[in-house]
Amino acid sequence: MFVLGVDPGLTRCGYCVLRVSRHKTEAVALGVLRTDPASPVPVRLAELWADIRQLLNEFSPQAVAIERVLFQTNVRTAMSVAQASGIVMAEAASRGMAVVEYSPNQVKDAVAGYGGADKEQVQQMVQVLLKLDAPPRPADAADAAAIALTHVAFTAGLQFAAVRGAST
Amino acid sequence: MFVLGVDPGLTRCGYCVLRVSRHKTEAVALGVLRTDPASPVPVRLAELWADIRQLLNEFSPQAVAIERVLFQTNVRTAMSVAQASGIVMAEAASRGMAVVEYSPNQVKDAVAGYGGADKEQVQQMVQVLLKLDAPPRPADAADAAAIALTHVAFTAGLQFAAVRGAST
Numbered sequence: 001m002f003v004l005g006v007d008p009g010l011t012r013c014g015y016c017v018l019r020v021s022r023h024k025t026e027a028v029a030l031g032v033l034r035t036d037p038a039s040p041v042p043v044r045l046a047e048l049w050a051d052i053r054q055l056l057n058e059f060s061p062q063a064v065a066i067e068r069v070l071f072q073t074n075v076r077t078a079m080s081v082a083q084a085s086g087i088v089m090a091e092a093a094s095r096g097m098a099v100v101e102y103s104p105n106q107v108k109d110a111v112a113g114y115g116g117a118d119k120e121q122v123q124q125m126v127q128v129l130l131k132l133d134a135p136p137r138p139a140d141a142a143d144a145a146a147i148a149l150t151h152v153a154f155t156a157g158l159q160f161a162a163v164r165g166a167s168t
Numbered sequence: 169m170f171v172l173g174v175d176p177g178l179t180r181c182g183y184c185v186l187r188v189s190r191h192k193t194e195a196v197a198l199g200v201l202r203t204d205p206a207s208p209v210p211v212r213l214a215e216l217w218a219d220i221r222q223l224l225n226e227f228s229p230q231a232v233a234i235e236r237v238l239f240q241t242n243v244r245t246a247m248s249v250a251q252a253s254g255i256v257m258a259e260a261a262s263r264g265m266a267v268v269e270y271s272p273n274q275v276k277d278a279v280a281g282y283g284g285a286d287k288e289q290v291q292q293m294v295q296v297l298l299k300l301d302a303p304p305r306p307a308d309a310a311d312a313a314a315i316a317l318t319h320v321a322f323t324a325g326l327q328f329a330a331v332r333g334a335s336t
Contacts, residue, residue: 041269042261049258069247079237079250086251087258090217093210101209 002028004061004092005148006052007140008069008085010044011037013051014140017059018130018148025152027130029059032140041080049087056095064092065151067143068101102150107143110150122146170196172229172260173316174220175308176237176253178212179205181219182308185227186298186316193320195298197227200308209248217255224263232260233319235311236269270318275311278318290314 001021007014017029033051035044056064066089069082092099105115111129112121123135123142129149136142169189175182185197201219203212224232234257237250260267273283279297280289291303291310297317304310 040261040267042257042267045254045258046261049262079246082247082250083254083257086213086254089210089251090213090255093208093214094217099208099210 002059002061003148003151004055004059004064005144005146005151006064006066006085006088007143007147008066008081008088009140010035010041010048010080010084012138012140013048013084013088014138014142014144015055016136016141016145016148017055017061018145018152020152025129025149027132027136027145029055030136030141030145032138041083045083045087048084049091052088052091056091056097061097063098063100063151063155064088065100065102065147067107067147068103070103100151100154102147102154107146107150110153111146170227170229171316171319172223172227172232173312173314173319174232174234174253174256175311175315176234176249176256177308178203178209178216178248178252180306180308181216181252181256182306182310182312183223184304184309184313184316185223185229186313186320188320193297193317195300195304195313197223198304198309198313200306209251213251213255216252217259220256220259224259224265229260229265231266231268231319231323232256233268233270233315235275235315236271238272268319268322270315270322275314275318278321279314 003018003020005016013033015031016027019026019028033048035047066085069085089099108117108122109115111125126142126145127135136145171186171188173184181201183199184195187194187196201216203215234253237253257267276285276290277283280293294310294313295303304313
């Protein structure tokens with residue numbers, strides 16, 4: 001089973017595809033979709049949309065987990081994040097895929113064991129859980145991996161905090 | 169030539185298709201696309217997207233004019249408006265259609281003659297300009313018509329204020 005995690009954004013949209021089996025969860029695709037800030041917004045949205053379609057075509061994930069868009073200080077950024085998330089959700093839902101939103105605190109709680117975890121702690125846990133040589137870069141890719149892992153945790157009733165305890 | 173005007177929204181998305189010829193501008197489609205607030209957001213976005221595709225398939229507008237999403241007091245509403253606008257812009261841009269955003273003040277200025285016009289004045293001008301028996305209802309449809317008329321005005325260098333002066 002594949003799960004796609006998305007950290008929505010227009011300049012950088014993080015993505016992570018996890019292959020989840022009974023005994024193993026591994027990242028089979030991890031990275032960032034970028035669009036040129038100098039291009040008009042509608043063109044950038046269309047480009048992001050094409051990239052998302054390609055990811056969904058390639059992996060046909062059973063579920064798409066996406067970070068819930070919250071109010072941000074920078075309204076312009078919040079708007080473009082909302083536009084990007086709308087495209088991902090609409091495309092996945094039209095294909096009949098499950099789309100689940102998680103708040104930043106849910107992600108921190110599921111992956112690092114408590115809602116107050118900082119970004120570095122989350123990234124280190126992503127590295128540990130996916131057995132990577134280093135935390136994924138850029139940060140948006142790591143965030144997308146954390147969101148996908150959150151979905152796996154919620155679905156399986158896993159407690160990654162216990163895993164963390166075992167690894168430290 | 170057809171112009172599609174869109175007042176983006178998830179619960180009610182206003183639309184208006186104008187047929188623009190050298191001597192006449194008329195509304196050939198005018199209404200509201202609705203989604204059920206009780207459904208999950210991704211499903212609603214997918215439904216809106218299907219409706220937008222159908223409109224674009226039917227009329228192949230040369231341009232899509234859409235109200236620019238500004239900060240609103242209700243953050244949740246602003247987010248869903250941004251998500252809806254993202255879908256419309258991405259779909260139109262993927263088809264190579266021109267997508268133009270107009271601010272509420274630009275619309276008031278173009279249609280009613282000044283940026284401080286109230287909603288009723290804009291709706292009355294829509295009625296006059298499109299020779300309708302009454303202002304379009306619901307208001308979202310009238311707003312979409314105003315946005316489409318704004319694009320016509322900007323494109324043609326028209327001054328609807330002068331038309332208003334002549335008609336009163």
